[in-house]
Amino acid sequence: xxxxxxxxxxxxxxxxASPDAVxxxxxxxxxxxxxxxxxxxxxxxxxxxLDFDYLVNLTVVDYMDYFEVVYHLVSLKHNHSLVLKTRxxxxxxxxxxxxxxxxxxADFQExxxxxxxxxxxxxxxxxxxxxxxxxxxxxxxxxxxx
Amino acid sequence: MAIRTEPFILNMGPQHPSTxxxxxxxxxxxxxxxxxxxxxxxxxxxGIEKLGETRTYTQIIPLTDRLDYVAxxxxxxxxxxxxxxxxxxxxPERAEYIRxxxxxxxxxxxxxxxxxxxxxxxxxxMTPVLYMWREREKLLDLYEMVCGQRLTYNYMxxxxxxHDLPEEFLPAMKKWVAEMPRxxxxxxxxxxxxxxxxxxxxxxxxxxxxxxxxxxxxxxVLRASGVKWDLRKADPYSxxxxxxxxxxxxxxxxxxxxxxxxxxxxxxxxxILEQAIAQLPEGEVCAKVPKLLRPPVxxxxxxxxxxxxxxxxxxxxxxxIAPYRFHIRPPTLINLTALKDMVIxxxxxxxxxxxxxxxxxxxxxxx
Numbered sequence: 001x002x003x004x005x006x007x008x009x010x011x012x013x014x015x016x017a018s019p020d021a022v023x024x025x026x027x028x029x030x031x032x033x034x035x036x037x038x039x040x041x042x043x044x045x046x047x048x049x050l051d052f053d054y055l056v057n058l059t060v061v062d063y064m065d066y067f068e069v070v071y072h073l074v075s076l077k078h079n080h081s082l083v084l085k086t087r088x089x090x091x092x093x094x095x096x097x098x099x100x101x102x103x104x105x106a107d108f109q110e111x112x113x114x115x116x117x118x119x120x121x122x123x124x125x126x127x128x129x130x131x132x133x134x135x136x137x138x139x140x141x142x143x144x145x146x
Numbered sequence: 147m148a149i150r151t152e153p154f155i156l157n158m159g160p161q162h163p164s165t166x167x168x169x170x171x172x173x174x175x176x177x178x179x180x181x182x183x184x185x186x187x188x189x190x191x192x193g194i195e196k197l198g199e200t201r202t203y204t205q206i207i208p209l210t211d212r213l214d215y216v217a218x219x220x221x222x223x224x225x226x227x228x229x230x231x232x233x234x235x236x237x238p239e240r241a242e243y244i245r246x247x248x249x250x251x252x253x254x255x256x257x258x259x260x261x262x263x264x265x266x267x268x269x270x271x272m273t274p275v276l277y278m279w280r281e282r283e284k285l286l287d288l289y290e291m292v293c294g295q296r297l298t299y300n301y302m303x304x305x306x307x308x309h310d311l312p313e314e315f316l317p318a319m320k321k322w323v324a325e326m327p328r329x330x331x332x333x334x335x336x337x338x339x340x341x342x343x344x345x346x347x348x349x350x351x352x353x354x355x356x357x358x359x360x361x362x363x364x365x366x367v368l369r370a371s372g373v374k375w376d377l378r379k380a381d382p383y384s385x386x387x388x389x390x391x392x393x394x395x396x397x398x399x400x401x402x403x404x405x406x407x408x409x410x411x412x413x414x415x416x417x418i419l420e421q422a423i424a425q426l427p428e429g430e431v432c433a434k435v436p437k438l439l440r441p442p443v444x445x446x447x448x449x450x451x452x453x454x455x456x457x458x459x460x461x462x463x464x465x466x467i468a469p470y471r472f473h474i475r476p477p478t479l480i481n482l483t484a485l486k487d488m489v490i491x492x493x494x495x496x497x498x499x500x501x502x503x504x505x506x507x508x509x510x511x512x513x
Contacts, residue, residue: 103362
């Protein structure tokens, strides 16, 4: 059984590694600042006892006040999981650091999010639309699109 | 003396018999050797995630049928599991067993298609496919018996399944399960040691273990690369912890391993089916669930080991009748990330079979 790691305990570890990165925390998820996202992700991946080597799912929820980027991480070795989140308040030009350098599975998923939600992943090697055609105007999965 | 060649861009698809749907590859070639590849997708995009936000939880079930249409009942399964996780619904025992029976037959059916078309891509035109379809056809008859449909079943419901198995289903199913090992032996005999198959697939287009993990490959593609990761064992959902089965794992991650893993998985699915049919209890097939379900505010990520890999549904509820966010994690879109890595340095003909070995379904990739 995959153990869902306790967000509160994990947040303590993250704070030790990079202070003031954590914004909010609950039992299931840790929310970090978008500026320190890459740093935290690197910590989660490279710490041997955490070893999150498998980014299962990456998606975004549009809460109107802010976008929430959700990362579902799993460690194949320890068989535990974590939900990592980051928030982005700017609707005009939301920017979040790309994690393709750490987990290549983010490649298509970040492109999809950029395509449908309009979030720019800073540092993505090939950020262009994935499902819709070039020249399409707007980002249809936003709540205010239709 | 080296011959100077210029790179040549070949546009393969979206209408190409080997692309298993509407998929386009922009391939840069040096002679016959692939130097770069860019997949272009989206031709079948129907905006299912957006559509889901304006439908009730039950109305989404038929939409999920249109994802991986080769194994559409597993899509139902993953979705209803996610909703049940979100709303905290417990389902009756008999429904659990019926779901397992459906999911495992779907796995066999999907793997038969995958292997058949993989050989088609190899140049064994239609003959292996028809051998595979012989068995798949009987399965489709069984599904028709259960829910009246042969492709888009819409059989599972939040809290169970839509109706009980008909009287004539179990005898027919038992017969099919009893016959299946012999047919898999037959495929093995025809294919597994076939000289052409071995020459074309052994050591071809290897996906190393580290790359497979980094791109979050799942399903047979991941296991062929030597990673023993099957959600039925790693994170047992439904009642998979009650069954005895093995997880076949490949050694090098070449095209042959991806073929071999699928054949072995079909055998293991037969084992699960035998146990599930033997243990099938009597009783209700659907829990009492309100017609207009309003799950509590929150989120849930439900995932299953679909035939093609990890199929996940991420749902966010705001306590209304429709999900606030409905996200699908399609296994083959993410497995497709590996295609470029696998084929660079190999010939065009190898590209075709490697694409077949991933076993994509465009309905699921484009959504």
